[in-house]
Every structure is written in C-alpha cells, then in structure tokens.
Amino acid sequence: MKRIYSLDLKKHNKENVLVKGHIFQKRMMGKVNFIILRDRDGLIQIVLKDAKEILKVQDLMDESVIEVKGICVYDDRSLNKAEIHEPKITIISKVTEPLKIEINKPEIHANIDTILDNRPIVLRAPKERAIFKIQATMAQAYREYAISENATEIFPPTIVGSATEGGSELFKFKYYGKDAYLSQSAQLYKQIMVGVFEKVFAIAHSYRAEKYGTSRHTSEFIQYEFEMGFIDSYLDIISFCINAIRYIKTKVEKDNAKELEILQKKLPLIPKDIPILKLKDAQEIIFKNTKIDKRSENDLSPEDEKTISKIILKKYKSDLVVITHYPISKRPFYTMPDKDDPDNTLSFDFILRGEEIATGGQRINDYKQLIESIKKKGMNPNDFVDFLEIFKYGMPEEGGFGMGFERLTQQFLGLSNVREATLFPRDVKRISP
Amino acid sequence: MKRIYSLDLKKHNKENVLVKGHIFQKRMMGKVNFIILRDRDGLIQIVLKDAKEILKVQDLMDESVIEVKGICVYDDRSLNKAEIHEPKITIISKVTEPLKIEINKPEIHANIDTILDNRPIVLRAPKERAIFKIQATMAQAYREYAISENATEIFPPTIVGSATEGGSELFKFKYYGKDAYLSQSAQLYKQIMVGVFEKVFAIAHSYRAEKYGTSRHTSEFIQYEFEMGFIDSYLDIISFCINAIRYIKTKVEKDNAKELEILQKKLPLIPKDIPILKLKDAQEIIFKNTKIDKRSENDLSPEDEKTISKIILKKYKSDLVVITHYPISKRPFYTMPDKDDPDNTLSFDFILRGEEIATGGQRINDYKQLIESIKKKGMNPNDFVDFLEIFKYGMPEEGGFGMGFERLTQQFLGLSNVREATLFPRDVKRISP
Numbered sequence: 001m002k003r004i005y006s007l008d009l010k011k012h013n014k015e016n017v018l019v020k021g022h023i024f025q026k027r028m029m030g031k032v033n034f035i036i037l038r039d040r041d042g043l044i045q046i047v048l049k050d051a052k053e054i055l056k057v058q059d060l061m062d063e064s065v066i067e068v069k070g071i072c073v074y075d076d077r078s079l080n081k082a083e084i085h086e087p088k089i090t091i092i093s094k095v096t097e098p099l100k101i102e103i104n105k106p107e108i109h110a111n112i113d114t115i116l117d118n119r120p121i122v123l124r125a126p127k128e129r130a131i132f133k134i135q136a137t138m139a140q141a142y143r144e145y146a147i148s149e150n151a152t153e154i155f156p157p158t159i160v161g162s163a164t165e166g167g168s169e170l171f172k173f174k175y176y177g178k179d180a181y182l183s184q185s186a187q188l189y190k191q192i193m194v195g196v197f198e199k200v201f202a203i204a205h206s207y208r209a210e211k212y213g214t215s216r217h218t219s220e221f222i223q224y225e226f227e228m229g230f231i232d233s234y235l236d237i238i239s240f241c242i243n244a245i246r247y248i249k250t251k252v253e254k255d256n257a258k259e260l261e262i263l264q265k266k267l268p269l270i271p272k273d274i275p276i277l278k279l280k281d282a283q284e285i286i287f288k289n290t291k292i293d294k295r296s297e298n299d300l301s302p303e304d305e306k307t308i309s310k311i312i313l314k315k316y317k318s319d320l321v322v323i324t325h326y327p328i329s330k331r332p333f334y335t336m337p338d339k340d341d342p343d344n345t346l347s348f349d350f351i352l353r354g355e356e357i358a359t360g361g362q363r364i365n366d367y368k369q370l371i372e373s374i375k376k377k378g379m380n381p382n383d384f385v386d387f388l389e390i391f392k393y394g395m396p397e398e399g400g401f402g403m404g405f406e407r408l409t410q411q412f413l414g415l416s417n418v419r420e421a422t423l424f425p426r427d428v429k430r431i432s433p
Numbered sequence: 434m435k436r437i438y439s440l441d442l443k444k445h446n447k448e449n450v451l452v453k454g455h456i457f458q459k460r461m462m463g464k465v466n467f468i469i470l471r472d473r474d475g476l477i478q479i480v481l482k483d484a485k486e487i488l489k490v491q492d493l494m495d496e497s498v499i500e501v502k503g504i505c506v507y508d509d510r511s512l513n514k515a516e517i518h519e520p521k522i523t524i525i526s527k528v529t530e531p532l533k534i535e536i537n538k539p540e541i542h543a544n545i546d547t548i549l550d551n552r553p554i555v556l557r558a559p560k561e562r563a564i565f566k567i568q569a570t571m572a573q574a575y576r577e578y579a580i581s582e583n584a585t586e587i588f589p590p591t592i593v594g595s596a597t598e599g600g601s602e603l604f605k606f607k608y609y610g611k612d613a614y615l616s617q618s619a620q621l622y623k624q625i626m627v628g629v630f631e632k633v634f635a636i637a638h639s640y641r642a643e644k645y646g647t648s649r650h651t652s653e654f655i656q657y658e659f660e661m662g663f664i665d666s667y668l669d670i671i672s673f674c675i676n677a678i679r680y681i682k683t684k685v686e687k688d689n690a691k692e693l694e695i696l697q698k699k700l701p702l703i704p705k706d707i708p709i710l711k712l713k714d715a716q717e718i719i720f721k722n723t724k725i726d727k728r729s730e731n732d733l734s735p736e737d738e739k740t741i742s743k744i745i746l747k748k749y750k751s752d753l754v755v756i757t758h759y760p761i762s763k764r765p766f767y768t769m770p771d772k773d774d775p776d777n778t779l780s781f782d783f784i785l786r787g788e789e790i791a792t793g794g795q796r797i798n799d800y801k802q803l804i805e806s807i808k809k810k811g812m813n814p815n816d817f818v819d820f821l822e823i824f825k826y827g828m829p830e831e832g833g834f835g836m837g838f839e840r841l842t843q844q845f846l847g848l849s850n851v852r853e854a855t856l857f858p859r860d861v862k863r864i865s866p
Contacts, residue, residue, distance in 0.1 A: 432594035433819045
C-alpha cells in the first residue's frame with residue numbers, strides 16, 4: 001500500500017490509506033480519542049475508537065513515529081480536509097525520554113537559549129519548520145534570479161592562507177603546520193572569478209570571531225554573494241540586489257502561502273521605486289524628522305538605521321532603503337572612491353525593516369590604486385599579496401555585494417534574533433549541536 | 434550604446450556595435466591584424482587595419498581589458514559567425530606583468546602544481562572555464578532533482594563541537610577558548626533534519642586532514658548530501674542517487690553542449706538499468722574475469738574499483754556500478770546491518786568510471802542499537818552525545834548518501850586529478866590563493 005501524505009489525503013475519500021509520521025499530539029478524552037500525526041507536508045487527524053488500538057498508543061510519548069492504515073473520510077472541518085477512521089496502528093520508533101520542551105503549541109514559551117539548547121527537537125515545531133521551509137525557497141529564488149541574469153555559480157573555499165578584509169575577528173588554526181584562517185568573506189574569490197565569468201554568485205559561508213552576543217551577529221553565517229564586471233556604475237549592483245530581493249519575495253509568496261499563514265507574518269513592502277539616499281542626505285532627513293543631529297557622524301548607528309527605515313516606510317511605503325556614499329574611513333581598502341566626492345565611496349548598505357542586510361559597492365580595479373589605498377589605511381600591501389595578484393592581469397570596472405542569508409530571512413519574517421533564522425547557530429556561547 | 438555579447442553578435446550584421454572583454458590573443462601579421470576578444474560567452478574576432486588603432490594595442494599584453502566600437506560583419510567562417518570591422522578601441526585595464534602561464538592555447542602545457550599556483554589566471558583558459566561552467570550546471574541540476582522529489586534544502590554548520598565520524602583526520606582549532614573542529618560531514622545535521630522535513634538535501638563543505646596528496650583527495654571538499662526518512666529499504670536511497678546522476682547528465686547535455694565541445698569529452702554512460710552488486714559478488718566477478726583473487730578481502734581497493742568498472746562497462750555498457758553490503762568493520766558505527774546477512778551492512782558505494790564517487794546506506798535509527806554499535810567498534814558512546822541525542826525522540830527508518838561534488842565533475846569530464854575539478858583546491862601543500 002502506497003503512503004499518502006497529509007496534503008493529498010482529501011483526494012482519497014472512502015479509500016483504505018496508509019499514512020506515516022510523528023505523533024504531534026494525542027487527545028485522549030475517554031470514548032473518542034484523537035491522534036494528530038505530523039508528516040512532511042502537515043497534520044493528519046486519526047480518530048481512535050477501538051480499545052485495542054487505544055491501548056497501543058496509550059503510553060506513547062509525543063514525537064514517537066507510527067504508521068497508520070485506515071479509511072480516509074473527507075471532512076471539510078478537519079485538518080487538511082480529511083481524517084482517518086478505523087485506524088490500525090504500527091509503532092515504528094518510540095520516544096524514550098520526555099521532550100524537554102513542548103513543541104506542539106502555537107508558540108514555544110521558552111527563552112532563546114533553551115530553544116537553541118533543544119534545537120534538534122524545536123525544529124520540528126510548526127513555526128520553526130515554516131521558517132526553514134521559507135529559507136530554502138529564498139535560497140532557490142536567489143539562485144534562480146542570478147542565473148536568469150547570466151551569473152555563474154561558484155563555490156569558493158572556506159580555508160584561506162591570509163585575511164582578505166583585515167581586522168582581528170579571525171578564526172585561526174594550524175593547517176599542516178602552517179597558519180590558516182576561516183574565510184571572512186568570499187571577496188577575493190568573487191573578484192578573481194569576475195575575470196573568468198564576468199558575473200558570478202555564490203551562497204557561501206563566512207566566519208567572524210565576534211566577541212559580543214548581539215541579536216544580529218553569529219560567528220558562522222551564510223552570505224548571498226554577487227560580483228559583476230563591466231559595470232557602468234555602482235548603481236548596476238544596487239539594481240541587481242533590489243531585483244533579487246523582489247524576486248525572492250515573489251517566489252516566497254507563491255510557494256509558501258501555507259508557511260506564511262502558520263507564521264502569521266507579512267513580507268516586507270518592496271515597492272517599484274526604492275529610495276536610494278547618500279549617507280549625508282539620510283542624516284539630514286533624520287535631523288529634519290526627529291531633531292536628532294547625527295550629521296557630523298561618519299556612519300549610521302543601528303539606531304539611526306531603525307529611524308531612517310521608519311521615516312522611509314511612512315513616506316514611501318517601502319520597508320527597504322539603500323544608503324550610499326559611506327566615507328573612505330568606514331569602508332574596506334578595496335572600495336572605489338567617488339571621483340566627484342573623493343572623501344566618500346561608491347558603496348552602499350541595504351537597510352530592510354531597520355536592519356542592515358547587505359553591503360557592497362564598486363571596487364577599485366586598478367593595481368596601483370589598490371596599493372595606494374592599502375597604504376592610506378596604514379596597512380602593508382605585503383599582507384595582501386594573494387588579493388592583489390589578480391589586479392596585475394587586467395580587471396574591468398566591477399562591483400558586488402554580500403547579503404546576509406540569515407538576516408534576510410530574519411527581516412522577511414520579522415524575527416527578533418538572527419539565531420531564529422539560523423539552523424544551528426554558532427556564537428560565543430554555542431558550538432553544538 | 435548597449436554592449437553586445439559574442440553569442441548574440443551574429444544577429445547584428447552591418448550594425449554599429451559595442452563589445453567588451455579581455456584580449457585572448459593578438460595576431461599581428463603586418464597589414465591585416467586581428468584581436469581575439471574573450472567575453473562572458475565566448476570569443477570575438479576584431480579585424481584591425483587602421484594604423485592608429487594598431488598602435489593603441491601594439492604593446493598591450495594578453496588579458497588586458499578593452500572595449501571596442503565597430504561594425505559587425507556576419508561571416509559564416511568567423512568565430513561565433515560574426516566579426517568586428519573598423520574598430521575604435523578604448524583600453525579599460527592594462528596587464529602590467531606578463532602572464533606566467535599561457536592560457537590561449539588549446540592545452541595548457543604545465544604540471545598540476547604550476548597550474549594551481551597560477552589558478553586565478555588559468556581559470557580564464559577555455560577548458561577551465563568550461564569545466565566550472567559545467568560544474569555550476571551540475572549543482573543546479575542536483576538541486577532541481579532533489580526539489581522535484583520533495584526534498585528540502587538545508588544549510589548545515591561547518592564548525593562543530595565534536596566529531597561525528599570518529600577517526601583522526603580532523604582540523605581542530607580554538608573557538609572562544611573551547612576545542613572546535615571543522616565538520617567531517619553533514620551526517621548529524623542531515624539526520625536531525627529527517628525528523629523535521631523527512632527528506633533533505635544540501636551542497637555542503639567537508640574537511641579532512643588527509644595526510645597524503647593523492648589525485649582523489651583534498652582537505653576541503655563539497656558533498657551532495659541527501660537523507661530521507663520512512664524508507665522501505667536502502668534501495669530507495671540508491672534509486673534516488675542513480676536518478677539524480679542521470680538528471681545531472683541530461684541537464685549538462687542540454688545546457689553545456691558548447692563546453693563539452695571545447696573539452697572534447699563524452700559524458701559517462703548511464704543506461705536504464707544500473708548493475709547493483711554485493712561486494713562478495715563483485716569480488717567473484719573480478720576473480721572470474723581476471724583470475725585475481727580478492728575474495729577474502731573486506732573491501733575493494735582503488736584498483737579493484739577500476740577492474741570491476743571495466744568489466745561492467747564491457748558487459749552492461751554502464752560507466753556506473755553500485756556495490757553494496759560492505760562488512761560492518763569497514764563502515765561507520767551508524768550503518769544498518771543486514772538482518773539476513775548480519776556481518777554485512779545495508780551500505781553502498783557508487784563507482785563511476787572506476788572511482789568511488791558516492792557512499793551511503795541505511796542508518797541505524799534506534800537509540801539502543803546505536804549505543805551497542807558504538808561499543809562494538811571499541812568507541813565510547815559518551816563521545817557521541819550530540820549525535821545520539823536525536824535518536825531518543827523518534828526516528829523513522831532512514832538513510833542517505835554523500836556524493837563528492839568535485840569527484841562527480843572529475844569523472845563526468847574524464848579529468849585525471851580531482852584538483853582540476855576544484856576551483857581553489859586545499860591540500861597538504863596548498864592553502865592559497
């Protein structure tokens with residue numbers, strides 16, 4: 001007998017069917033009893049009357065795995081519009097210890113640490129399943145969009161011999177006697193590959209030994225990477241990124257209606273025209289609207305990002321705003337300065353619902369200019385030999401971005417901590433499971 | 434003026450066009466001279482007659498980046514069936530040092546070390562571009578197939594707190610004062626996620642501190658991961674894997690005809706019926722055909738894998754053969770023994786063109802049986818606490834495989850070293866670029 005999944009059950013009215021899954025809930029109320037079974041696609045109600053069958057499951061704990069043969073009965077009011085009558089139950093796998101956390105309630109009432117300590121079980125809860133189903137769709141959508149734009153997927157290494165970004169937040173280890181690091185970003189490899197395929201993308205791991213446990217940072221995270229040569233300006237990169245986000249939203253709406261309903265979340269507003277503001281103009285707008293004067297700062301604080309987002313949402317009905325022209329001092333050495341505004345760069349941050357989700361810009365593509373830029377930052381070009389090498393061999397004008405995979409999920413679904421959008425988060429406190 | 438790419442050029446006969454790219458080759462022969470330009474899609478021939486234009490490019494080294502405005506002239510005999518006449522050239526980026534390796538010949542005549550030392554430039558050569566274009570298609574195809582089979586994509590972590598496989602080939606490092614490791618495989622995470630989504634897949638990094646520099650091993654590699662619950666038998670997993678390989682082949686044939694022509698390679702033969710042999714039977718066949726007696730061995734040597742492949746190819750016109758029932762002693766503790774043949778396991782290797790490319794099987798899904806299995810291997814269950822935890826909470830019969838992403842590319846394209854199919858290989862000698 002072929003197994004039927006919950007979503008298809010309603011097509012099998014009055015047929016003998018076989019269903020399998022985990023016990024999501026038991027409702028043992030005396031004469032009539034119910035088991036709610038969870039399978040790949042959703043929930044199935046089993047109606048239990050036979051004393052022998054009731055006895056079988058009486059002591060079974062939630063999450064035990066069973067298979068059930070019975071008669072499918074169409075019922076408009078039931079879960080997935082059908083239920084199973086006259087079940088014959090076979091136990092496949094018994095739960096041997098009580099769950100440390102209840103996962104069959106609409107909300108899990110536990111703090112984030114307890115949730116993460118019990119991650120393998122918590123992930124079975126409906127809301128967690130919905131989050132990571134949507135995240136899978138988002139990854140698929142990002143790749144679909146990039147491929148439709150003729151970008152080629154690349155698979156950069158994560159073990160590297162030297163730092164590409166500078167800074168101290170590096171995980172270092174011994175690699176056959178030499179010093180090695182976990183990659184801070186795919187920057188070098190993306191740029192090398194611009195010389196090969198012109199337009200490339202990756203979904204790649206990055207590592208930062210972040211010392212603080214903020215709700216926005218983890219030590220291992222994934223980035224949607226993109227890099228493109230022969231650009232006319234940095235606006236080409238911004239345009240790709242906006243369109244990618246819009247494509248991702250459209251695909252999630254189409255493929256994940258059920259999950260969005262479980263989460264009771266609305267996706268961000270991404271209107272036709274997305275405001276693109278220079279940092280200075282954003283600070284001016286913040287000042288005009290709130291009388292808080294940050295106009296002499298050389299960056300936006302996390303708080304400023306929330307403020308500008310609120311103003312933009314109100315005025316333009318957009319949850320997304322792009323800030324450009326961050327000063328040279330706040331950007332990596334490879335960032336291209338703006339010829340018409342030479343203290344500032346052709347760089348950008350994407351702010352979605354008040355949080356930075358992507359950062360990028362045009363890169364310096366000239367070898368000598370890169371050397372100068374490294375020196376101006378007080379760094380030694382000899383520390384960047386691997387990085388610099390490729391710029392001796394012909395590089396077009398180019399740029400790209402890195403967008404936080406987990407952060408985008410977080411902001412799409414209005415989650416309060418990026419760990420909720422990370423399958424198995426790694427941070428100062430956490431390295432397992 | 435909008436840029437035209439090489440493949441579209443032929444549609445623009447007699448039009449003024451703009452093309453951009455790297456100088457792949459110059460043929461300066463006196464009166465009539467040619468530049469072969471390389472762009473994203475292929476090569477373009479530029480016919481140079483004007484002395485002023487010739488002077489501009491006279492000293493330009495190969496790989497310099499230029500843009501060219503000129504008249505497109507359809508010509509059946511020319512590269513991509515069109516060439517550019519009366520060009521006006523603008524130099525975008527000059528190469529400042531001669532290339533250490535010639536990349537504009539049909540073959541790169543250098544040993545693998547020289548090739549890898551110059552990887553960023555070598556990747557621009559036509560054959561290398563073709564390999565990684567095909568690899569990108571293969572990744573896309575694997576995901577398409579898995580999604581069509583209702584598997585959900587997952588993104589397992591690469592930093593882990595304990596080993597899942599046992600063994601000593603671990604990269605260890607300090608993680609905020611604690612010991613951490615680079616993940617040997619996504620095994621634990623795939624199995625956890627079977628409890629969540631039933632059927633999951635990933636394209637995930639694995640790390641092994643391999644001490645020997647064989648042509649089949651690197652220290653960082655990628656695996657097509659798959660895991661599936663509620664299986665009827667290990668044959669369900671084998672069937673998924675065969676179908677995935679067949680799907681990948683079909684997509685590469687469809688999308689990469691041009692690249693296959695550049696490489697002059699034929700993809701492996703994957704007939705309708707793929708031979709599936711028990712290890713013992715494979716040894717028997719080797720003995721019958723070669724008189725070499727390995728029937729008392731408990732594994733196939735790399736040489737045996739080549740031998741059985743040749744025999745199978747000859748007899749069944751298949752480049753793929755599946756070997757099952759490896760003994761318990763040769764498989765990880767979580768491998769399910771065969772009830773009817775209790776010294777051997779419901780495990781398999783996929784041998785493609787003489788090389789192992791995938792390994793998998795049914796897993797033990799019972800907590801107590803897992804503990805017993807760990808003890809029988811002389812290991813301590815306390816070392817596998819993270820791994821074991823999930824089996825207390827209900828796990829269906831399940832199994833899966835890991836298939837080498839680079840090895841599959843290598844065997845698809847008949848490459849002699851897995852490094853040729855690895856974008857930036859990492860091994861005992863190599864950690865950069």
